[in-house]
Amino acid sequence: MRHTERLNFNVAAMFALGTIIALQISAMTPTVTDPSNWMIFFSGMIAICAMILPGISGSFILLLLGMYAHVLMALKGFELGFIAIFVLGCVTGLLSFSRVLSWAFKHYRVLTLSLLGGFMFGSLNLVWPWKFTLAYTINSRGEEVPLAQKNILPETYLALTGQDPYTLFAVVLMIVGLLLVLVLDSVDGALR
Numbered sequence: 001m002r003h004t005e006r007l008n009f010n011v012a013a014m015f016a017l018g019t020i021i022a023l024q025i026s027a028m029t030p031t032v033t034d035p036s037n038w039m040i041f042f043s044g045m046i047a048i049c050a051m052i053l054p055g056i057s058g059s060f061i062l063l064l065l066g067m068y069a070h071v072l073m074a075l076k077g078f079e080l081g082f083i084a085i086f087v088l089g090c091v092t093g094l095l096s097f098s099r100v101l102s103w104a105f106k107h108y109r110v111l112t113l114s115l116l117g118g119f120m121f122g123s124l125n126l127v128w129p130w131k132f133t134l135a136y137t138i139n140s141r142g143e144e145v146p147l148a149q150k151n152i153l154p155e156t157y158l159a160l161t162g163q164d165p166y167t168l169f170a171v172v173l174m175i176v177g178l179l180l181v182l183v184l185d186s187v188d189g190a191l192r
Contacts, residue, residue, distance in 0.1 A: 011114045018118020022055055025064070026126050029148050030137075033066035037085055043067040044089025049097040054116055055123035129170045130157040 033039055043065050051058035062068040074082035104112040131149040138144060154165035 006110070011110060014111045014114035015118040015121070018115040018120075019122035020118075022119045022122025023125060025056060026060075026123055028064050029135075030063040030068075031066040035067065035070040035082070039065070039067065040070075040082060040085045041089035041092075043071070044086040045093030045096075048090040048093040052094070052097060052101065053119055055120035057126075060126075125151055130154050130165055132157070132160055 043062060046065065047058040047061050047067075050056040050061040059068060062071055070082075071086060073079075074086070101112075128151040130152050131146070132152045133146040133149050135146075135148040136144045137147040152160070154167040154170075157163070157165045
């Protein structure tokens with residue numbers, strides 16, 4: 001809030017928009033796609049843009065696009081053609097998106113910060129500690145990895161899994177994290 005200086009409808013609307021976008025992205029289910037040259041380039045562009053933004057994971061975007069496994073296999077197999085197209089997409093995305101972001105900060109600093117704050121707030125559902133796995137996938141080592149998960153309440157987690165949800169421990173850690181952020185923010189404000 002210190003960085004936005006004032007709260008008005010536009011700031012709140014941009015925060016809400018960022019939150020909704022992040023929630024929608026984090027709720028999507030990964031797809032499977034064929035790695036055409038166009039898709040490899042596009043995936044590199046989009047993934048690098050996500051890596052610049054707070055709260056949105058570039059690797060998660062690659063999962064959503066169905067390219068994560070293809071990129072890993074290309075890196076493992078040292079497929080230079082694939083890697084070159086992907087890197088070219090990353091460079092193109094980085095150069096173009098960093099200019100867009102720079103322009104947005106220069107002309108609409110408060111609204112851009114509000115949007116980015118919304119991205120971070122909306123992505124918190126990804127770190128919710130109690131999840132129920134709806135679907136699995138097999139990773140490159142043959143291990144089951146959650147593909148689609150649903151956030152649930154601690155008592156539902158206990159009922160479904162029979163495992164202790166450690167609710168008090170999780171809440172204490174959340175409070176410690178919040179206090180740590182507030183302390184670091186106040187120290188940063190004092191040093192300016």
